[in-house]
Amino acid sequence: MGILALQLVVPAIAFFQEPPTRLGWQMYSGIGELPKVHVETEANTTEKIVFMDVAANNRSEIDWRKYLPEFVCQENANAIAVELAYSTRTESFECGK
Structure with a gap:
């Protein structure tokens, strides 16, 4: 038993x-849950980014808050902020240019 x-x-x-x-x-x-990624641009528009377009894998144990916002800011010249939206929370990260 x-x-x-x-x-x-x-x-x-x-x-x-x-x-x-x-x-x-x-x-x-x-x-695990993967975030939905949105980019706020200098023109005050919000663009949705497909997660697999900016990440090489979709492993749920990776803390995407550490790596993804910085990468998206570097890849998008007009980005001023990156938003990661999960089902229970949304986090916004400013691009430091």
């Missing part, structure tokens, strides 16, 4: 840990 309990409890605990971690069980579960 103890072994059966371990087989149920350990995956249940790992399933609810957040965020997904590299080489962790969640890495393969697909529970």
